[in-house]
Amino acid sequence: MDQKRLIIFIPSIEGGGVEKNLFIISNYLKDKVRDISLITISRKFKNKFSSKINFISPQSNFWDRLGRRKKFFVALFLLFIEILKNRNILVFCFQGNIYCTLLCKFLGIKIIVRSNSAPDGWLHNKFKYLIFKFTLGLADRIIVNSLDFKKKFKTKFNIDAECIYNPLNKNEIIKKSNLKNRIKFNKNKLNLINVGRFADQKDQITLLRAINIIKDKINFNLLIVGKGLEKQNLINYINKNNLSDQVRIINFQNNPFNLIKSSEVFVLTSLYEGLPNVLLEAQVLKKFIISSNCPTGPREILLNGKAGSLFKVGDYKKLSDLILDYSKNKKKLSKKIEIGYKNLKRFDYSQNLKRYLKIINSLI
Numbered sequence: 001m002d003q004k005r006l007i008i009f010i011p012s013i014e015g016g017g018v019e020k021n022l023f024i025i026s027n028y029l030k031d032k033v034r035d036i037s038l039i040t041i042s043r044k045f046k047n048k049f050s051s052k053i054n055f056i057s058p059q060s061n062f063w064d065r066l067g068r069r070k071k072f073f074v075a076l077f078l079l080f081i082e083i084l085k086n087r088n089i090l091v092f093c094f095q096g097n098i099y100c101t102l103l104c105k106f107l108g109i110k111i112i113v114r115s116n117s118a119p120d121g122w123l124h125n126k127f128k129y130l131i132f133k134f135t136l137g138l139a140d141r142i143i144v145n146s147l148d149f150k151k152k153f154k155t156k157f158n159i160d161a162e163c164i165y166n167p168l169n170k171n172e173i174i175k176k177s178n179l180k181n182r183i184k185f186n187k188n189k190l191n192l193i194n195v196g197r198f199a200d201q202k203d204q205i206t207l208l209r210a211i212n213i214i215k216d217k218i219n220f221n222l223l224i225v226g227k228g229l230e231k232q233n234l235i236n237y238i239n240k241n242n243l244s245d246q247v248r249i250i251n252f253q254n255n256p257f258n259l260i261k262s263s264e265v266f267v268l269t270s271l272y273e274g275l276p277n278v279l280l281e282a283q284v285l286k287k288f289i290i291s292s293n294c295p296t297g298p299r300e301i302l303l304n305g306k307a308g309s310l311f312k313v314g315d316y317k318k319l320s321d322l323i324l325d326y327s328k329n330k331k332k333l334s335k336k337i338e339i340g341y342k343n344l345k346r347f348d349y350s351q352n353l354k355r356y357l358k359i360i361n362s363l364i
Helices: 017-029 043-048 061-065 068-085 097-106 126-136 147-157 170-177 204-214 231-240 257-262 277-284 316-328 335-347 349-363
Strands: 005-009 036-039 054-056 089-093 110-114 141-144 190-195 220-226 247-251 265-268 288-292 309-311
Touching: 005 017, 005 068, 017 036, 017 277, 017 349, 036 068, 043 061, 061 068, 068 089, 068 097, 089 097, 089 349, 097 110, 097 126, 110 349, 126 147, 141 147, 141 349, 170 257, 170 277, 190 204, 190 257, 190 316, 204 220, 204 231, 204 316, 231 247, 257 277, 265 277, 265 316, 277 288, 277 335, 288 316, 288 335, 309 316
Parallel strands: 005 036, 005 089, 036 054, 089 110, 110 141, 190 220, 190 265, 220 247, 265 288, 288 309
Antiparallel strands: none
């Protein structure tokens, strides 16, 4: 039988960590897999992909204005059409895993699922739990991006998954970090930064509550970079608490690395993650990291606190204490930065990409 066609499925490309991994993995596979296509509704990102990848997307940008769930169903319809044309297909799913797996198994198509966020949200509702366990149990292979994530799949759902760390291109990050940025940083102040979608999951409001406690105790600036539905709520909190002189919110940047480089402390406040790329990028640029101890990833990346500071999810008082502690003990705590940097070997770019290819070749 001829080699299967590989279809990468990601309905909504939003510019976050998942998407960065998508760009790296797909552009690596373009020379390794003979016939590769990508299905998405986000047509505006087409130039991010090699011309060797067949880009399948609605012709009009109208569809990109749809909500995330609606994009899932439009993308599923496009996948359904492609399967009807040629059933000799392997699907590599980056998003909408439940929907995509059900469609593929109903039509007898093999599927690799790359699960990007900890499945804790599926544990609190019995019906959702059973759907998650049954559906993902049908996938031919499941890839997760942290060991904690893999363990959770096994202990909570009795599902075997393979851990492949996110491929980290250190040279590219350093190169982009050296490009000039238009944001001015006051080097006489403690410069804090947070980069991520403005969504409930990222919980930036916890960061704002923390700095509201210390706004009169230290000189600092906070830059929050991203986009999303929670932006106005964050702005409202800033205005209500007179934080506008110390906090600035800007839209998502194609190159956030020069902003991270110009900052001193990276703060992550997420409720849950998979393996947050942005923490790895901050480690490459040798920034001190303060992160919520959310499932999954931060504890693993920060070596249980040896390579940064961790606080309980939502504990803004502890976060404020950690920021104050760093401002007073920079020399002592900077040793954690070096520990984190030295342990980046786990995220070797080429080795992790080869592991993706090995799994694909076993099914294609």
